[in-house]
Amino acid sequence: MTDDRTFVIVGASQAGGWVANSLRSEGFEGKIILIGEEEHIPYERPPLSKEALLGDVSVESTYFWKKQTLEESKIDLRLGTRVSSIDRTAKKVITENGEEISFNKLAITTGARVRKLSIEGSQLPGVFYLRTIDDTLEIKNQITKGSNALIIGGGWIGLECAATLTKLGCKSIVVEAADRLCGRAVTPEISNWMLDYHSKNGVDIHLNTGIDIFQGKEKLESAVLSNGEKVDCTVAVVGIGVIPNSELAADAGLDVDNGIVVNEQTQTSDPDIYAAGDVANHPNAILRRRIRLESYENAQNQGIAAAKAMLGNSEPYSEIPWFWSDQFDANIQMIGIPENWDTTATRGKPENNEFVTFYLKNGVIDGAISINNPRDLRFGKRLMQEKKQVSVEDLSNMGIKLQALLRS
Amino acid sequence: MTDENIEFHAVATTSEVTEDEPKAVSIGRLDVGIYQLDGEFYAIDDICTHAYACMTDGYIEDGQIECPLHGACFDIKTGKALTAPATIDLRPYPVKVDGDQISVGVPKVDD
Numbered sequence: 001m002t003d004d005r006t007f008v009i010v011g012a013s014q015a016g017g018w019v020a021n022s023l024r025s026e027g028f029e030g031k032i033i034l035i036g037e038e039e040h041i042p043y044e045r046p047p048l049s050k051e052a053l054l055g056d057v058s059v060e061s062t063y064f065w066k067k068q069t070l071e072e073s074k075i076d077l078r079l080g081t082r083v084s085s086i087d088r089t090a091k092k093v094i095t096e097n098g099e100e101i102s103f104n105k106l107a108i109t110t111g112a113r114v115r116k117l118s119i120e121g122s123q124l125p126g127v128f129y130l131r132t133i134d135d136t137l138e139i140k141n142q143i144t145k146g147s148n149a150l151i152i153g154g155g156w157i158g159l160e161c162a163a164t165l166t167k168l169g170c171k172s173i174v175v176e177a178a179d180r181l182c183g184r185a186v187t188p189e190i191s192n193w194m195l196d197y198h199s200k201n202g203v204d205i206h207l208n209t210g211i212d213i214f215q216g217k218e219k220l221e222s223a224v225l226s227n228g229e230k231v232d233c234t235v236a237v238v239g240i241g242v243i244p245n246s247e248l249a250a251d252a253g254l255d256v257d258n259g260i261v262v263n264e265q266t267q268t269s270d271p272d273i274y275a276a277g278d279v280a281n282h283p284n285a286i287l288r289r290r291i292r293l294e295s296y297e298n299a300q301n302q303g304i305a306a307a308k309a310m311l312g313n314s315e316p317y318s319e320i321p322w323f324w325s326d327q328f329d330a331n332i333q334m335i336g337i338p339e340n341w342d343t344t345a346t347r348g349k350p351e352n353n354e355f356v357t358f359y360l361k362n363g364v365i366d367g368a369i370s371i372n373n374p375r376d377l378r379f380g381k382r383l384m385q386e387k388k389q390v391s392v393e394d395l396s397n398m399g400i401k402l403q404a405l406l407r408s
Numbered sequence: 409m410t411d412e413n414i415e416f417h418a419v420a421t422t423s424e425v426t427e428d429e430p431k432a433v434s435i436g437r438l439d440v441g442i443y444q445l446d447g448e449f450y451a452i453d454d455i456c457t458h459a460y461a462c463m464t465d466g467y468i469e470d471g472q473i474e475c476p477l478h479g480a481c482f483d484i485k486t487g488k489a490l491t492a493p494a495t496i497d498l499r500p501y502p503v504k505v506d507g508d509q510i511s512v513g514v515p516k517v518d519d
Contacts (some may be wrong), residue, residue: 018492045409297479299493324477331477374476378467403428 005030005307007310008093008103010083010248012036014296015277016046016109017064018303019152019310024073026311032102034070035093037077038151040133042069046296048136049160051325054167055140059133088270107271107308108249108260109303112242112278112294117152120213126220127236142235145169150223150233152211154181156325157239158195163327165237173233174198175209175225185323188340190357190369193350194327201328242294244279257281259292264316266306274310276302277343285318287337297322320381324374329353333374337382345395350375354379363389376402416504416511423508425449430473431485432464440501442510443484449503451512452487456480457496511512 007023009016020034036042043062051057070077074117082096092100114129116122128139128266143149149165153159154176181189181198198205210226214236222232244259252258255261259281266282277299281292293302298321298351303315324333330353334363338359347353356370356377365384370377379402386406394400419433420442430443432454441454441464452462452473458491461477468474472481480494487498502513 067493069495304492322479375465375467378474378476380468382467401428 003028003030005104006102007032007068007105007107008101009034009109010086010093011107011109011111011245011277011279012038012040012042012077012079012276013109013111014042014064015111015303015306016107018300019107019109019274019276019307020070020075021065021073022304022307023310024075026308027295028307028311030104031076032074033076033078033103035081035083035095035101037080038132038134039080041065041077041079043133044296045131046326047356048133049130049157050164052133052136053140053161053164057362059137062133075181078100079130083248085291086273088252088273089388091272102126103272105311106273107306108129108268108273108275108279109277109306110245110248110279111299114238115241115243117211117238117240119222121215121223122238124214124220125218126216126234127214127238129238130161131242139237143168143170144234147171147235148173148231148233148286150175150211150231150236151239151378152236153239153241154178154205154207154238155241155325156182156185158237159198159327160325161237161239162198163201166202167245167328171203173204173206173231175206175211177210179208181205181207182209186334186369187344187357187359190343193371197328197353231333232287237291244281244292246279249273249275249279261290264318265309265314266302266317266336268307271317274304274306282317286320287315289339291321293321295323320384330371331374332369332371333377334367334369335377336365336384338367338369341366343392345390345392347376347396347398349397350392358395360390360392363391366388379403379406382406412489413516414502414513415516416502416513417512418509420510421508422449422505422510425510426511428468430464430468432462433512434519435512440512440514441473442503442512443468443473445484449505449510451501451503452484453498456494457489457498458494463498507508 009019042064083093084096085094092102107302114131149170149320161181166172173184181194214223215222246256246260249260250256260275262280279292343360345358354372359366366392368380417435425431425442425444439454442451456475465476466474474481481491486498489497504511
């Protein structure tokens with residue numbers, strides 16, 4: 001018996017790619033149409049601020065799947081195609097060119113776009129954002145060894161960029177409006193560790209500092225900071241956050257509130273429409289609140305969950321959030337979103353750049369951040385999942401293996 | 409791969425490889441991880457097929473090794489890629505145990 005249904009996915013992103021591939025691996029035999037605005041098949045974003053910017057890898061190597069693999073899976077790829085609206089009554093998406101594509105079920109995986117600066121000079125060539133492969137290639141073409149690179153925003157993207165541009169021989173200058181680095185994501189002591197680590201690696205960091213104007217005749221030549229200081233620079237990279245691409249859903253009348261509102265099964269307010277990845281705002285049972293995550297793991301696993309849900313699986317999607325970043329020689333990983341902890345335990349030596357800090361609430365791990373110790377962090381995740389009662393003494397004692405605490 | 413084309417290398421002792429702590433070894437240009445499961449020893453490629461990471465730094469549970477970087481899981485006995493983001497298997501190698509000596513068989517390299 002053939003399946004004559006058509007499942008359409010808008011957004012050829014990491015999440016969209018996983019929806020498409022998982023539909024097939026879960027046995028869906030109907031038609032799958034994956035529509036993407038960019039000309040690229042789904043690609044990995046982590047290398048864009050690291051290996052791909054350094055020039056160590058090719059663009060093709062960032063693709064999640066080979067084009068041939070997607071074709072063999074009979075995934076109908078429509079690249080360079082922007083969807084302009086969804087007609088929920090007729091169950092069609094309408095592309096910018098007026099093409100109408102009918103669906104039985106639809107997944108929206110449109111991700112997020114960079115938040116832009118609108119200050120004097122922000123249109124000058126040399127002012128960049130980093131979100132896409134094309135952004136990376138453009139930045140790479142513009143940088144010259146020995147020149148100043150100004151980075152606006154001391155978050156993950158800004159700091160990864162600062163590290164890579166330093167490796168490429170630029171002088172990286174980071175301005176951050178808040179009083180600490182990565183303030184939205186990490187705890188104050190980790191912010192301090194990052195400040196110290198980047199400073200030791202030659203990055204010039206200015207906290208409590210914004211940007212007033214970019215200057216230059218035909219292209220960027222300098223910038224004036226909020227403290228009045230003028231900085232010469234040939235390149236500026238702005239990393240001040242992203243905005244979910246939820247307009248398509250909002251225009252179609254779906255519930256939207258900091259992203260597309262979905263239930264535990266990634267279903268939107270229309271039961272035939274699903275959403276996953278950076279654009280989706282889901283109820284997380286572990287965090288006991290709604291959250292929109294901007295992470296690799298969420299884009300992948302929520303995409304897989306959406307595919308299963310589209311096929312009738314009712315298993316809820318709820319995972320402990322997990323993030324990572326690579327900056328210079330530090331692999332930074334985080335589990336949970338530690339809030340309201342009552343005590344902390346540090347395992348290892350921060351001064352050696354190899355440690356994990358656990359955040360505990362009532363004797364249970366509420367989150368953790370590791371620097372160059374992914375293994376202990378992983379055991380921490382397991383302890384957190386099982387809500388094990390643990391003591392600061394045991395967690396901090398390198399003589400006690402964390403796997404032993406799991407068994408106790 | 410026939411037997412004549414495989415060369416065994418003594419690379420570890422049984423006490424160096426526990427259920428919790430695998431051992432990473434280099435054999436020529438190959439990076440291999442040696443594991444113990446239920447008293448048996450297994451050897452698979454140590455570099456994740458998805459991105460550059462040493463699998464032996466990962467997390468072991470239920471006969472699977474989870475990559476420390478991006479969380480892909482592989483079957484320790486067969487090297488089979490079990491979860492995203494990996495789609496390519498790790499290569500398994502034959503293992504011989506003689507007394508407390510563990511040897512791993514890898515393809516012969518012509519000098």
